[in-house]
Amino acid sequence: MTEMVGTHARRDHSPRRAVAASRLLTRRMRRFRRGEDGALAIWSIFMVLMMLMMAGLGIDFMMNEMRRTQLQGTLDRAVLAAADLDQTLDPEAVVQDYFDKAGLGDDLLAVEPVSGLNFRTVSAQAVTQSDPILLQLAGVERLTAPASGTAEEVIPxxxxxxxxxxxxxxxxxxxxxxxxxxxxxxxxxxxxxxxxxxxxxxxxxxAGQTNPGRVMFDYLAGQRYAASGGDYFPEWPQDISNVVLHYDRDGDGAIDYAAKVDGFPDADQASHRGNDLDAFFGLVTDFVARRSAEIDSATVPQGASIRGGEKEAAFFAYAADENGPRPDAGPTENTGSGPDLELAYSDFDAAAMPDPASCLEMRAGDFDDLGLPPAGRPQVPHFMFWPIAADVMDWGWCPEDDxxxxxxxxxxxxxxxxxxxxxxxxxxxxxxxxxxxxxxxxxxxxxxxxxxxxxxxxxxxxxxxxxxxxxxxxxxxxxxxxxxxxTPQVRPSDPLDVTNATVELQNQPGEARTEIxxxxxxxxxxxxxxxxxxxxxxxxxxxxxxxxxxxxxxxxxxxxxxxxxxxxxxxxxxxxxxxxxxxxxxxxxxx
The missing domain is CATH 3.40.50.410 (von Willebrand factor, type A domain)
Structure with missing residues (x-):
């Protein structure tokens, strides 16, 4: 269409311009699609945003883990303290107090104490919560972390x-x-x-041996000083009242001196040591020798008479191979002027005689088995081997009964x-x-x-x-x-030699001792x-x-x-x- 304006005609170019604009836009879009200017900046912005997001999430989880670690540490310390058997406070109160002081009092869920005669067990459960920062954007409003533990003190x-x-x-x-x-x-x-x-x-x-004491010695039917092959004196059937030792000082075969030890305690008295003179004969003779100006430690009694109860007094020889009861061979009581020396058992017991030693001999085969030594074993003799340091030591290879x-x-x-x-x-x-x-x-x-x-x-x-x-x-x-x-185990050759009570075996002749x-x-x-x-x-x-x-x-x-x-x-x-x-x-x- 041609529009006439005045005397001139003007053409309409709108379609042509539209086509040109479209072609221009297409060319620009193609250039934009193929262009790479600014691409790295966009990627960097994206990565920074992702890193910020991950850092935020990490902070959320880290704060929650810190809270959980604090909770678990508090719980461990609390149950340990509460389980201590020396703890006198209520276990639940102890645990709660630990949580309160740590500012976690509301996080404690339960405490379960169990106690017995020799144990205490305390269990506890707790849970903590924290408010996240970025996770809230994802709809997570709370993070929780549980803690639990059990402490037990057992005194088996x-x-x-x-x-x-x-x-x-x-x-x-x-x-x-x-x-x-x-x-x-x-x-x-x-x-x-x-x-x-x-x-x-x-x-x-x-020391050289181990003393089980008189009760165990008797329980095992120990034989007092029987190691030499037999008793010199019998077990007296009643409480001993007194013992008289008889001496031949000049060696002419006739008894010319008597020493009496009186006042032996009865069985119902704490100081009672038994009714077998074998148990302390050597020590009694040593006691007499130290108290008498007429008797020295080398003088051995010819025998001893025992009196006690309703049984008639009896004399028992103590010489060479003639040991044993010999009622007609020696005096059974002192007549006339009485004994040459009278001593009180209480002095002998307190000052002269140590507590009797009650060690039991053992054999090599006894160590192959468990348990106590067999019954009927003889007593370890009373002796020393090495020289004594009397200021700190007591006489005896076997420790005394005390x-x-x-x-x-x-x-x-x-x-x-x-x-x-x-x-x-x-x-x-x-x-x-x-x-x-x-x-x-x-x-x-x-x-x-x-x-x-x-x-x-x-x-x-x-x-x-x-x-x-x-x-x-x-x-x-x-x-x-x-x-x-x-050390080796040595014994006196004569277990009842009175010398053993005062002279160490090392200071006696070699034949006085033997190695068992x-x-x-x-x-x-x-x-x-x-x-x-x-x-x-x-x-x-x-x-x-x-x-x-x-x-x-x-x-x-x-x-x-x-x-x-x-x-x-x-x-x-x-x-x-x-x-x-x-x-x-x-x-x-x-x-």
Missing amino acids: NTEISLVLDISGSMRWSERMARLKPAAQDFISTVLEDDAARTTSVNVVPY TRIQYAQNDAAALNGFIGDMRMHDGTGTHYAMKWALALLDPATRPAFAQLNAAGQVPDGFDDRPSDWNAEGWRKVIVLMTDGQI TGESTNVQSFYDQCDLAKANGVTVYTIAFEAPSDAQRQMRTCASSPSHYFNVEGLEIADAFDAIAHQINQLRLTQ
Whole structure:
């Protein structure tokens, strides 16, 4: 169409322009599609946004994990404190108090305490929440983290044999002075508070031998001083009233001197020592020799007469091969002016005679088995081998009865007093001590414990010990300390020679002594008992205290493992006992 404007005509170009604009736009779109300017900037912006998002999420999760870690740590500490058997507060209150002080009081869900005679278990559950930052954009309004744990303190029913070397070498370098407080601290730790209800301790002191005491000696039908082949004097059927010793001072075969010891205590008296003169004949003669100007220690009585009860007094010879009852060969009572010397048994008992020693002889075969020594064994004679240091030692290869084994005790004060009063004796018979230590953990020893309980030597409640081997909830431990290697076992050739009560065997002629077992045999006997202990589930700790290499090897071999063996010097003895005591009684986290 042509529009006439005035005298001129004008054409309409709109379609043509539209086509041109479309073509221009197409060309520009094609260039835009193929263009790469600014692409890296866009990708960088995208990645920065993603990194910011991930960082935000990480902060959310990190804050939640920090809160969970704080919660779990607080819970662990709280249940440990609440499970402690020494804790007197209510377990739930203890746990709640820990959470409150940590600012987590609202997070604690539940506390479940369970207590028994020898244990306490405390379980707790908690949950914490935190407000996320970026996760809220994804619809997560809360993050939660749970925590739980259980703590248990168990004081197992524990039986301990504490074996202590009191041989003469312990007097050197203040060893005994350092041993005593270390052992006492051990006792105080293992018997602390509630542990005393479930823990029993046998204290086994030893020198050349180990003294089980009169009650155990009689339970095992021990034979007093019968090692020479027979009794010189019979067991008197009634309480002895007095004993008269008869002497031939000039050697003409006629008795010319009599010494009377009067006032023997009856069986119902605490100072009663028995009605067998064999048990202390040598010591009585030594007592007379020290009190009489007419008799010296080398003068042996021709015999003795015994009076007591309704039984007629009888004379018993004591000379060469003519020992035994000889009613017509000697006087049975003193007539006329009476005895030449009269002494009171109370003086003899308190001043002249140490507590009688009640060690039992053992044979090498006894160490192949568990349990107490067989019945009917003879008594170890009263003697010393090496010279005595009388200021710190008492006479005897066998410790005296006041240093006997203490059975299944749980009174820390009484045991510590006993340890404090111990005095040293002669020899190192570690194999005997180990035999007794293990026997007192053997369930076959229960009848003996019942007998000891009846005699007041085992507390009520412990008379049914020892427990079965490897019984659930029970453990058995031996702690053995020595400063020397195991020695040979020597004996006087004449066990009843009165010289043995005053002169050491080393200072007597060689024929006065004999060796019954050598060192190698005794060491093997020791190892046999160590192996039996470990095979029956007993944990064996050993301490070599300033000991020579042989003793160190013996202790290391006996211990349950290298970590159960301690080689110490000086004040380190206290550290060793302390470490063992805390291993025996410890608190543990179970979950």
